[in-house]
Amino acid sequence: MENSASGSFLRNRRLESFLETKSGPNARETQKIPSKQVITRQRPNKTDAFVDDDGWIPTLISCVRIVTCFLAMMVTTFIWAIIMLMLLPWPSQRVRQGNIYGHVTGRLLMWILGNPLKIEGTEFSNERAIYICNHASPIDIFLIMWLTPTGTVGIAKKEIIWYPLFGQLYVLANHLRIDRSDPSTAIKSLKKAVQAVKKHGLSLIIFPEGTRSKNGRLLPFKKGFVHLAIESGLPIVPIILTGTHLAWRKGSLHVRPAPISVKYLPPIKTDSWTADNINDYIKMVHDIYVENLPEAQKPISTDDTKNIECAMGFVADCVNVSDI
Numbered sequence: 001m002e003n004s005a006s007g008s009f010l011r012n013r014r015l016e017s018f019l020e021t022k023s024g025p026n027a028r029e030t031q032k033i034p035s036k037q038v039i040t041r042q043r044p045n046k047t048d049a050f051v052d053d054d055g056w057i058p059t060l061i062s063c064v065r066i067v068t069c070f071l072a073m074m075v076t077t078f079i080w081a082i083i084m085l086m087l088l089p090w091p092s093q094r095v096r097q098g099n100i101y102g103h104v105t106g107r108l109l110m111w112i113l114g115n116p117l118k119i120e121g122t123e124f125s126n127e128r129a130i131y132i133c134n135h136a137s138p139i140d141i142f143l144i145m146w147l148t149p150t151g152t153v154g155i156a157k158k159e160i161i162w163y164p165l166f167g168q169l170y171v172l173a174n175h176l177r178i179d180r181s182d183p184s185t186a187i188k189s190l191k192k193a194v195q196a197v198k199k200h201g202l203s204l205i206i207f208p209e210g211t212r213s214k215n216g217r218l219l220p221f222k223k224g225f226v227h228l229a230i231e232s233g234l235p236i237v238p239i240i241l242t243g244t245h246l247a248w249r250k251g252s253l254h255v256r257p258a259p260i261s262v263k264y265l266p267p268i269k270t271d272s273w274t275a276d277n278i279n280d281y282i283k284m285v286h287d288i289y290v291e292n293l294p295e296a297q298k299p300i301s302t303d304d305t306k307n308i309e310c311a312m313g314f315v316a317d318c319v320n321v322s323d324i
Contacts, residue, residue, distance in 0.1 A: 062255045069109045076105045077165045084172040091174045092200050098173025099150040106146025113139070113255055115247050121264030125149060129237040129267055131205045132225050134289060136213040136245035136297070141166075143241065143262060144205055152203040155193055155224070176204075178224075190224060194231040204228060208285070216245025218289055218299045226281045230274070235267035236285065240292045263292065 080101040087093045110117065126149050133144060144154075154170070158177040161167045171177070176196060178189035197204060206228070209219040229236055239262065246258035265288065273281055290298055 058256075059254055063253065065113055065255055066253060068112050072108055072112060073105060073165060076101060076108070077169050081169055081172060084169070094172065094174045095153055095200065095202065096150055098169070098175060099148070099152060101169070101173070102145030102148070103150075106142045106144070109142045110139075110146060113142075113247070115139070115243075115255075115257060116259040118259070118261040119147070119263075120261070121266075124237055124264040124266055127235065127237055127267055128201065128203050129235045130225060130228055130232070130270075131203065131237050131239055132208045132285070133205070133239040134213070134218055134241055134293070134297075135207040135209055135211070136216040136241070137248045137250065139244040139248050139260065140207075140212075140241055143244070143260075144239075147239075147262060148205050149203060151201065152205050153197070155190075155204060155206050155228070186224070187227065190227050191231060194228060197232055197234075204232075204234070212250055213245065214250050216297045218286070218293060218297060220299075221282050221286050223278055223282065225285075226273070226278050229270035229281075230278075233271045235269050235271075237267050238265040238285065238288055238292075239263070240265065240289065242294055242297060245297070265292065 080097060083097055084094050087097060125147065128151070131144075131148055131152065133140065153173075154175045156170065156175070156177055158179050160177060161171050163170075176193040178193065179185045180189075193204075196202070206225050208221040208225045210222040210224070211219070213219050225236065228234075241260070241262055243258050243260040246256060247260055248255050268285065268288075270281075
């Protein structure tokens with residue numbers, strides 16, 4: 001009995017060994033595939049749009065593009081500086097030539113950089129309005145130069161005159177500067193800017209955040225664009241820029257092939273706005289941006305809620321001159 005039982009046991013073991021030999025690799029493979037699939041799903045994806053490659057070849061190509069942009073800008077700036085010097089007695093013509101310079105230079109620089117570009121809402125791009133735009137990259141400047149309509153002036157801090165090439169041409173083109181040294185001076189500067197806009201029938205372009213975002217996420221809005229809207233009665237046309245913070249990051253000299261999109265939104269009427277509700281208007285426009293930006297560019301809810309309250313003056317110890 002014991003021998004019979006032992007023989008039966010050995011035969012079963014040999015049968016199991018035979019079956020494992022025939023089907024073992026498939027069985028092991030079947031067991032491994034799900035685990036590989038799980039790992040693949042969990043593997044982080046740097047971006048859905050492009051491969052963020054910091055190898056030496058992409059870096060070299062980026063350096064060539066940037067140097068080419070600088071040289072191209074030097075040439076166009078020199079040409080239009082001569083034109084504007086000849087037009088010194090005619091301020092409105094200098095504004096027009098400044099816009100033409102921007103259209104030519106901005107488009108040329110974007111062509112050199114080579115980023116895929118999508119533009120939407122162009123039916124709202126020729127309004128006489130206050131154009132506002134989120135700001136996270138030097139590329140934003142090139143896009144605004146190219147895409148704002150003729151007859152548009154920028155508003156920047158007075159120190160822009162010290163920016164090489166661009167600052168001097170900005171002044172020659174009769175664009176507007178404001179003194180933000182203290183709130184009362186800033187408001188006076190804004191009122192002078194509005195008088196110039198009304199007199200010459202101009203549009204305005206302004207970055208409502210007041211500075212460039214370091215990570216692409218939307219910053220709190222300052223009050224200046226609302227003061228301009230109330231004083232001028234012009235509608236506000238929001239311009240939503242996405243992807244520029246990936247294409248050229250703040251403090252970096254590496255331009256990446258990230259796709260960029262520009263979207264004009266319908267004008268927001270401001271002719272009934274009053275100074276009593278400035279904070280409400282800021283929040284309303286800021287919320288429009290939050291709704292239209294991708295998740296990676298939305299403000300971080302907890303910190304930015306506090307920052308927005310500070311920017312709008314809800315928290316007294318946060319108010320400072322830069323809020324104007």
